[in-house]
Amino acid sequence: MVEVIKNVVCPFCGCLCDDIEVMVENNHIVGTKNACRIGHAKFMHFEGAVRYTEPLMRENKKDDFKKTDYETAIEETARLLVESKLPLMYGFSSIDCNAQHAAISTGIEVGAILDNTASV
C-alpha cells in the first residue's frame, strides 16, 4: 500500500517548499510530487552515501574507529567540551530548531564559540 503524505516541507534548501507530496510504502519513500530536482533526489536518497548505524570512537586519529553506544560517545563529548579552554561548536544549519536550542544551551553552559554556515 502506497500512502501519500501531503504538504510536507522539503528540508533541503532555504526555500522550504511546503507543498511536497511524499509517497511512502513499507516505511520507504518511493516517490515525491512537486519537489524540484534537488528536493526529489534528496527525498529519494536521503540516506545518501554511507550512513552510520551506530556511534564510533577512537583515541588516535590514525587508528580505526571502534563501535560504541550513544551514552559513552556523548559522555566523552561532554567531557571534551567541559575540559576544553576554547571549544568551538559549528554547523547547526541542518538540524531543527528544538535540537538547535538544546545544542546552543550546551554551548552556553560550557562557554563555547557558536557559529554556523552563515559566517563562512
Add this chain to the structure above:
Amino acid sequence: MAVQEIGYPVCTLGEAKSRSDVVIFWGCNPIHAHPRHMGRYSIYARGFFRERGRNDRTVIVVDPRKTDTAKLADVHVQLEPHKDYELVSAMRAALRGYEFEVDSVAGVPVETIYEAMDLCKSAQFGQLYFGMGVTMSKGRHRNVDIAINLIIDLNTYTKFGLMPMRGHYNVNGFNQVVTWLTGYPFGVDLTRGYPRYNPGETCANDVLQRGETDMMLNIAADSGAHFPQKAIEHMAKIPLVCVDPHQTPTTEISNIVIPTSFSGVETGGVAYRMDGVPLELKKVVDVPEGIWTDKDVFDYMLKKVKEML
C-alpha cells in the same frame, strides 16, 4: 555582520510574490541552487498584484559568470569578479545623478549601470536577493554592508527589500535561536562567560585558522570539505566530534562520530525559511532502529555537561 550594524528592510516571500516588479539576483544562481524559488515566489509566480507572473516583472542578474539564471534576465550586469563593492558604489553614485568620467566601472559599461538604476527607481516594489557570490568575494560582509546602503538609498524613491538566499534549510533557524538565547546571530564567543560577537575574531574560521580552539564539535556540516586548508589542518590536530548521519570528509578526521536521524524526513520539528517564516517539518518515515534524533543527542549532552560542571 553588516546586517546588525545597519538593519535592512525585510518582507516575506509571499509579499515578494504578490508585489515585486523588479527583482535583482546578485551573486546567486537560483536555477541550480534554489530551483523552485523563481517559480514559487520571485519571478514566475503569479501574485495578487502581479497576475501575469514573469511578464509583470523585470529581472536583473548581477554575476561575473553567464549563469543559467543570468540567461533569463532582462539585464545581465556582468561585473569583473571581486568588484562587487566598486560596482555598488558606482550604482549609488548613478542613483544620485552623478556623471561618470569613465566608460565602465568594475567592467560594466556606465550605460548599463544607469539603465539598471533607472529600472530600480521606477519599481513599485523591488527586491534584491543575494547569495554566496557576494559574501564569498573580496570584501565579504562589507559587500553586504554597501548593498544595504544601496537599498536604503533606493528606499528614498520606492520600496525596495533585500534577502539572503540561504543554502542549508535551517541556517536562519540557528540565527533566530542563537539570537534569542545570546543576543547575537552567529559567531558568538561565550568563553569569557558572557556573549561577545566580533566576526573576524570570533567566527569558526577565525579561531581555527589562528589555531586557538582546542576542541571542535561539528554539527551536520561538512567543514572538512568547505573550510580553507589552514583551518582543516588545525581541525585534524585537535579532538573533533561530528554529529552527522553520513560519512563525510569531516568525519574522516574526527575522533567521535555520533550519527542521528534526518529532521524533516524521519523526525518533525521546526525550521525557519530564508525570509524568517517558521514552518513545521513533517516526519514521513520512521527513524532507523537504534538511531537517536538530534534533539535526543543534545538533550543528553546538556544533561551530562551540567552534571560535570
